[in-house]
Each structure stands twice: as structure tokens, then as C-alpha cells.
Amino acid sequence: MGLTTDIEQVRADFAHGLSDVQSGEAYAEQLRIDFLGRKGRVAGLFASMGSLAASERPAAGKRLNGLKAEITSALADLDSNVEVNAPAVEAELDLTLPGDPIPRGALHPITLIQEQIKAIFTRLGFSVFYGPEVETEYYNFAALNFKPDHPARDMQDTFYIADDLLLRTHTSNDQIHAMEQLDPPLRILMPGRVFRNEAINARSHCQFHQVEGLVIDRNTSLAELKGTMIHFAKELYGPDTVTRFRPSYFPFTEPSAEMDIYWGLDTERDHRITKGTGWLEIMGCGMVHPNVLQAGGLDPQEWTGYAFGMGLERMAMLKWGIGDIRYFFEGDLRFLRQF
Ligand code: DAH
Numbered sequence: 514m515g516l517t518t519d520i521e522q523v524r525a526d527f528a529h530g531l532s533d534v535q536s537g538e539a540y541a542e543q544l545r546i547d548f549l550g551r552k553g554r555v556a557g558l559f560a561s562m563g564s565l566a567a568s569e570r571p572a573a574g575k576r577l578n579g580l581k582a583e584i585t586s587a588l589a590d591l592d593s594n595v596e597v598n599a600p601a602v603e604a605e606l607d608l609t610l611p612g613d614p615i616p617r618g619a620l621h622p623i624t625l626i627q628e629q630i631k632a633i634f635t636r637l638g639f640s641v642f643y644g645p646e647v648e649t650e651y652y653n654f655a656a657l658n659f660k661p662d663h664p665a666r667d668m669q670d671t672f673y674i675a676d677d678l679l680l681r682t683h684t685s686n687d688q689i690h691a692m693e694q695l696d697p698p699l700r701i702l703m704p705g706r707v708f709r710n711e712a713i714n715a716r717s718h719c720q721f722h723q724v725e726g727l728v729i730d731r732n733t734s735l736a737e738l739k740g741t742m743i744h745f746a747k748e749l750y751g752p753d754t755v756t757r758f759r760p761s762y763f764p765f766t767e768p769s770a771e772m773d774i775y776w777g778l779d780t781e782r783d784h785r786i787t788k789g790t791g792w793l794e795i796m797g798c799g800m801v802h803p804n805v806l807q808a809g810g811l812d813p814q815e816w817t818g819y820a821f822g823m824g825l826e827r828m829a830m831l832k833w834g835i836g837d838i839r840y841f842f843e844g845d846l847r848f849l850r851q852f
Contacts, residue, residue: 515561516558516561516562516565516573516576516577517576519558519561520558520576520577520580523548523554523555523558523580524580524583526554527544527548527554527584527587530544530547530548531544531587531591534591535591541588541591541592544588545588548584548588549581549584549585549588555577555580555581555584558577558580559577562574562577619849619850619852620852621841621849621852622829622833622835622841622849622852623722623825623826623829623841625829625852626825626828626829626832627704627722627724627825629749630702630704630724630745630749630823630825630828631702631704631724633745633748633749634702634726634745635702637700637741637744638700639700639701639702639726640700640701640702641701641702641703641704642687642690642691642695642701642702642703643687643703643704643705644681644684644686644687644690644691644703644705645681645686645690646680646681646705646706646707646708647674647678647679647680647681648678648679648680648681648686649677649678649679650677650679651677652681652686652689652690653671653679653681653682653683653685653686654666655808656686656689656805656808656809657685657686657688657689657764657765657805657808658764658765658802658804658805658808659764659765660764663764670709670710670711671709671710672708672709672710672719680707680708681705681707681708682707682708682709683707683723683725683822684703684704684705684707684723684724684725684822685725685765685820685822687703687705687725687727688703688725688727688765688801688805688809688820689805689808689809691703691727691809692727692729692806692808692809692810692811693809693810697729697730697811697816698728698729698730698731699727699728699729699730699818700727700728701726701727701728702724702725702726703724703725703726703727704722704723704724704725704825705722705723705724705725706720706721706722707720707721707722707723708720709721713839714839715836715837715838715839716838717838718826718838718839718841718842720842721824721825721826721838721841722824722825722826723822723823723824723825724822724823724825725820725821725822726820726821726822727801727818727819727820728741728818728819728820729801729806729811729816729817729818730816730817730818731815731816731817732817733800733817733818733819734817735768735800735819737819738798738799738800738819738821739758741819742756742758742772742796742798742821743756746772746774746795749828749832750774750831750832754774754775755774755775756772756773756774756775757772757773757775757792758770758771758772758773759771759772759773759794761797761799763797763799764802765799765801765802765805765820766797766798766799766800766801766802766805766819766820767799767800767802767803768799768800769797769798769799770797770798770799771794771796771797771798772794772795772796772798773792773793773794773795774792774793774795775791775792776791776792776793776831777791778791793831795823795827795828795831796821796822796823797821797822797823798819798820798821798822799819799820799821800817800818800819801817801818801819801820806818826838826841829841833852
């Protein structure tokens, strides 16, 4: 009695499983294992025959064999349905043909140089921080100690989106966001895109990339800033790179400096790009101005800092001898494939 109901149950469950396979919700092979496998449902029913009286066994065995045959043939039908489709596919598939080349992408030179710069500074314990490209006057200028009538606000011809909303003209805005959001001491690198309302030509563009650095600690020094920058230049441009620092002015640092690398004066081109001096400016830097620390919510009596900023297009142009900044933004594969 029990076995008969069990057989019907297995038959019903199989029908269910079969329709799942046909609708693509289950695998035929799994269905076969579940029902015909060594530990499957049919094997289970055969095993339970042992508990039947000897007189009942022949009839039960017959019913069970019937069930097994049904399931076997249903599964075979599934297989042959697959085979019906197979020859057509096979005819199109010639495994001896050489493959089609898959065009490989490459990293953009700006991405490459940004990654190299990040790698150099992360080895020095810096972490990476990203700030907004759309910015308020406060973060882009005021908090960085640009006075309201400071000529630099005109110098950096700014794209305004609304009255108090602009496209940032440098990544220095991130210094303030970082000080507001992170607890000192800080060692952070802030890469990003910046925008200036400038005519586009071989040397300048209305959008470009910068990497900003900021170190905040209880007693940083100009010596540490110089050492870090010299190490960086040698890592990026080679161990024999010669550097020099020139006093400069930025509202957000005091004292401020610019770092040059010695480029050489061997060729006509060297003369042209170094304006006959042999030296090339690669970044601005300085000790963070106390007003900027304060704007970032830090007490200048307790905290000191240094900052630096550089343009990535310029760094890449120097590294790879690229003569025109516009190449970076045109997406021309003949240019991009060279990196
Ligand atoms: N923000 C400056 C620029 O766009 C570059 C710069 C100079 C960043 C000195 C700094 C710095 O952090 O200390 O020209």
C-alpha cells in the first residue's frame, strides 16, 4: 500500500522536475541524478521493496520497473531534443579557423601617470581622497585664503555655473574638504579634474588634471616638504633627476615655492620648452597657511602642514615628449594606442 503511494509521489515529482528543465529553470543532468542516480529516488523505492512481504514483491517490482523505464525514456527524449539542434550549430563552427583578434583597450596616459604618482605616494604612507568638481566660491577660493579682491580670482578665469557655484579651478579645494572630513594627522593625495576658462591651444586647455597633496601633523617642516618632493621627482623621472626650489607665491601656503627639474639644453626642443634655461617647473608647494588650517577646522597652534599641487598633462607631456595638450582629450586611437 505504502509503496504504491510512494511510486505515484515520485512520478508526480519527476513530472514537475521535467517541466522545470523544459522551461530552462533546472538542469537535465541534475534531474537524472536526482531520480536515476545511485542514491536517487528510484533507487530509494527499489531499496524499500525489502520491507514488503515476499508475495507482494513481484507486482511491486513490475510497477517500479515501469516507472524507471518511463523516467529513462523521458530523459532520453530531453537529450534527443538537444541533439536535434546540435548539427546546425556544428556546421557553422570550424574550430580549426584562426581566431578573430580581439582589440585590446589601453589605459589613457593621464590615467597611467596618475597611477604612477599615486603609487609613489602610497609607498610613502599617503592615502587617496576625492573631492567635488562642482564647487562653491568658499572652497575654491575663500577658505584657501584668497581675499575677495585677490587678483588670483581673475587670473584663474573661472567657469561659473550659478552665482555661487563654479567648476573648480584647482584641486586645492579638496584640502579643505579633507581637513573637514578626516581627523589629523593626514597624509593624502587628491587627484582630479579641474577647469579654467582659457582658450584651447597646444599649451593650454579648458579642462585638465591635477594631483594635490596635503600633509598635516604636529611638526611638519619645510625640510620634510623638500625631501618628499625631491624623492618624488626622482621616483617619477629617474634617480639622476636634478631639482631646484624657487620662492613663489600662493595665497594658501606660506612660505611658497615652485619646484623645477633640470631638463637639459642639448637639443633645439630642449631650448624651446625650457625657454633657454634648461629648467622646467613641475609643481607648486609650500607650508599650509595658518588661515587655511583654521578654515579646515584645525588649530594652527597645534597643527602644521605642507601642500603641493601639479598638473598631470604637463607631467605626462614631459615624460613622454608629447607636444600638444589637445591629444589628451580627442580620443584618437592612433595616439592612445601608443601607451
Ligand atoms: N593650486 C595651484 C594651482 O592650481 C597649485 C598648488 C600650488 C597647489 C601650491 C598646492 C600648493 O597645494 O601648495 O596652480
